[in-house]
Amino acid sequence: MTLVAGFSIAPTWMRGQAWRREDSRAEELLSGGPIIDAVVRAERAGFDLAFRPDALTLPLGTIGSDPAHLGLDPIVQAAQLAGATRRIGLVVTVSATFSEPYPVARQLVSLEHLAPGHIGWNVVTSRSGDEQFSVERLPDSAARWRRAEELIDVVESLRAGFPAAAMRVDRDSGVLVDVERVRPTNHAGENFRVAGPLPLPVPTPQPLPLMVAGGGESTIALAGRRADAMFASAIEIESGSSQRAAVRAAAKDAGRPDRPLLLPGLSLVLAGTRGEAAAIERATYPPSGQRRGAGPHWSVVGTPEDAVASIVARAEARAIDGFIAFPVGSWRSVELLCDEVMPRLRVLGLVGEGTPLFHA
Template identity: 35%
Template sequence: MTASRKLKIGMSLAPTWLSGEGWRRPDSGVEDLFFSDFYLDIARRAEAACLDFVFRPDTLFLRPEVLDKGPGFTSLDPTVLLASIARETTHIGLLSTISASFLPPYIIARQLQTLNWLSKGRAGWNIVTALEGQENFGLKDMPSAEERYEHAAEVTAVVKALWDSYPHEALRMDRATGTFADPTMVGPIGYQGTHVTVSGPLNIPAFGKGRIPLVQAGASPTGRDFAASVADAVFASTPDKAAAIELRHDLRRRAEAHGRSSGAVRLMPGLSLYLAETRKEAEDLFAETHARADRGRQLAAVSRMLGLDLSTWPGDRRVTSGDLPEPPASPRSRTHAELLFRLIEREAPTVSELLARPEVIGSGHWQIIGTVDDAFEAIRDWSESGAIDGFIALPGGSVGSMHLALERLMPRLVDAALLRDAYRGTTFLDHLSE
């Protein structure tokens, strides 16, 4: 990637600055967490910065045991939330997360096409297969990763077929002839697959200004191949530049193998930003945010991913690849387990260092703790190194960190020709195509 190419940048609507101790800060706004104005403020700030989209991640389960210390997985429905934002914004894309494992494809297709109409072409689908929540949908156990992606591929194909089943061109709305739509252009899809059977057609027409972009979250080998076959972008955990370069190269190679151009899939890792006026303030912000981190849960996370019990190890003992047992056959997240293995192999961190890593305490995202200048230099370096096509901003620790990301970091990227200075199109697909 050359520095002249514009990065594709999204802003998370999951208020990561409320995690840990962040929600306890006087300015956190946590009391408004379940009102749309809380998220509308973020979306308006992101649109003022000319970002490509706002993004709402989602889960379909709750862990009551963590609610004493923070919101955990408490969450509004992302598609309904984005619909409330659609009327109050004009350009920014609206990326909703919907599980292909749990929701029927007809519902997925209808929800997203509805959002697409309400936003005049700004809807997008973040396709997830889910890691948990099966008990809320009549399943005793989660299927294997391979089964989940096979199911997701089928659901995605059905959703796309449903969007095509009632084309925009079928609409006539001809008062003179009394023709609302041409029924010869609308028809069933008659899909009968291994996992789903759907007749169709969809009962809402396509919006008609380009297709709805698809984003895929995950970086396992199966997930990579799925993304390379259908996705416009990948939201992945890449805690270091080498991991990002490898993933981006692999996605481009896999896209070509599926008959697509190498640049058809854009790598947009999550970027966790703890920003402050000075590095010391940023480091203090990070430390304060994680002051009550549960060591027991961190140790359990390492054990689940690597099969390694560190509960009796001193904090200053280094963990090397030689310490690792045979990995669990079915880790909760194969992607995170592989990231942890790479970290230990590369750095041999101490136990304390390992437990503080984003792969353990969070989602394994690229992390910058420092000033706006620090963040700008790191982003420019990753861009010039061909590690990314963009990123999804995940500010942490405080509202101030979020404001610094949108109001000072993004203008720096504009000045460096890494981010647009104005919208050239009106749809989400327009933004990704620039």
């Protein structure tokens, strides 16, 4: 079994009080420099994709001492990373609850030109963020996921409307674009009206690799119909097993031969000894009611060997198809993840040298 290995673009090693460590590079956060260094290191280690989660709210009650919600726009950051990487897939999060298909499609196709074959998107619905947008959030989850699926449809229609073959650049004939090959979308649906076409061609006719995030009934149904992968919270092995079975059943019900991959979040506080790792976790999240780790995810606090053992256990239980790693607590977690965990997994045959996005 070969797993898809994902690395979080978010600077989770700075979360909580870890930004106060001398090696955190918190002063450089908004330059993007530490993120570039982390993702380049992950690419060298053989990670398949770099995943950028996102939030649409800024909690004023916590940002005074925790940088968890600070950061560059995901699309802008992916453009920066496209220039610094060569192989690793870059997966950006898009809120289908508030986004419009035309700008999303234009941004994603622009990224495809900057990093051909290495762009994917993670479509989510948002539980908050209403105060940032004039678009009202739909009242129930099922309606929000219908909007998400329509967004996916329109983005792909816009991508298909300007194929690469239409870009002629024929100096002798004076034809830059074969207009006959460009078609408008003219979509009129439940949530969107979009004419199209885009002002740039798509590099490939294949749909963009698609991830959806969540674990509810509507998310699983959409993943079964449309997604290549599902990012999920699976704290326990049993949760991963049940979600993996559910999304595969949904794909079977939809008549899909391919099964979406389950890629749970994996929070890692790594050190040379378990005692040191536990001390780092206590310093990062002191007992003050703050949220621990990188969210409600599967978690390992210990050594690289402990991380490998936990991943092996989940793989043997068929509870995962891969993982999205969130190194937490210190830059050392990034180093140990890339330099010790990944090589051990490679020796065991659980990861390769890097594969295109979600294809295991």
